[in-house]
Amino acid sequence: EAQVTQNPRYLITVTGKKLTVTCSQNMNHEYMSWYRQDPGLGLRQIYYSMNVEVTDKGDVPEGYKVSRKEKRNFPLILESPSPNQTSLYFCASIARESYEQYFGPGTRLTVT
Amino acid sequence: AQSVTQPDIHITVSEGASLELRCNYSYGATPYLFWYVQSPGQGLQLLLKYFSGDTLVQGIKGFEAEFKRSQSSFNLRKPSVHWSDAAEYFCAVGPFGGAQKLVFGQGTRLTINP
Numbered sequence A: 001e002a003q004v005t006q007n008p009r010y011l012i013t014v015t016g017k018k019l020t021v022t023c024s025q026n027m028n029h030e031y032m033s034w035y036r037q038d039p040g041l042g043l044r045q046i047y048y049s050m051n052v053e054v055t056d057k058g059d060v061p062e063g064y065k066v067s068r069k070e071k072r073n074f075p076l077i078l079e080s081p082s083p084n085q086t087s088l089y090f091c092a093s094i095a096r097e098s099y100e101q102y103f104g105p106g107t108r109l110t111v112t
Numbered sequence B: 001a002q003s004v005t006q007p008d009i010h011i012t013v014s015e016g017a018s019l020e021l022r023c024n025y026s027y028g029a030t031p032y033l034f035w036y037v038q039s040p041g042q043g044l045q046l047l048l049k050y051f052s053g054d055t056l057v058q059g060i061k062g063f064e065a066e067f068k069r070s071q072s073s074f075n076l077r078k079p080s081v082h083w084s085d086a087a088e089y090f091c092a093v094g095p096f097g098g099a100q101k102l103v104f105g106q107g108t109r110l111t112i113n114p
Helices: none
Strands: A004-007 A010-013 A019-025 A031-038 A042-051 A054-057 A076-078 A087-095 A100-103 A107-111 B003-005 B010-014 B019-021 B024-026 B033-038 B044-050 B056-058 B064-068 B073-078 B087-096 B101-104 B108-113
Touching: A004 A087, A010 A019, A019 A031, A019 A087, A019 A107, A042 B087, A042 B101, A100 B044, B003 B087, B003 B101, B010 B019, B019 B108, B024 B073, B033 B064, B033 B073, B044 B056, B044 B064, B044 B073, B073 B087
Parallel strands: A010 A107, B010 B108
Antiparallel strands: A004 A019, A019 A076, A031 A042, A031 A087, A042 A054, A087 A100, A087 A107, B003 B024, B019 B073, B033 B044, B033 B087, B056 B064, B064 B073, B087 B101, B087 B108
């Protein structure tokens, strides 16, 4: 079954404490992406990756890092989280031939 | 720049009633258009997509959408809603550039009255 998994699903943390949200896909897709969802704003792209070791900024990259050491994994790193990063985060794996994006279940992050 | 507008933030309909969710986009060329549904606590699931051809597209769960180039619209419809359709619905256009980015609307939250 085609699947995108994210962990953790819920996280409450404090300002400045580094955290990583993991994302894994089993579809052998080259393209992966991270979005954040905020009320009234829809989803906005944070970072994307076109393949292993190839990543670039999306529309709202400030305060985030990513890495792509393996094709299946695309972790999102917040080195010093701040309250304005409280949001719902989605990882997506992209099938370029069909333009479909497969989304993970989301990670709800609260930074106090 | 590309943009998507969903004019209705929240819609309430009665179970069994028909539904139409509006979506307008701004993009210079013929877009690829998508509707996603997000059930509470779930990720986004693709309902349907339009790339070209027939402007009326059928999707999963009994949904359909019609692309109207003259109105820059891609409205989602369902003839008879079920309580399980209560969710948030997102219209999106893309993907764009090397980022394969989708541009999403703000979302429409659908409530179903019994």
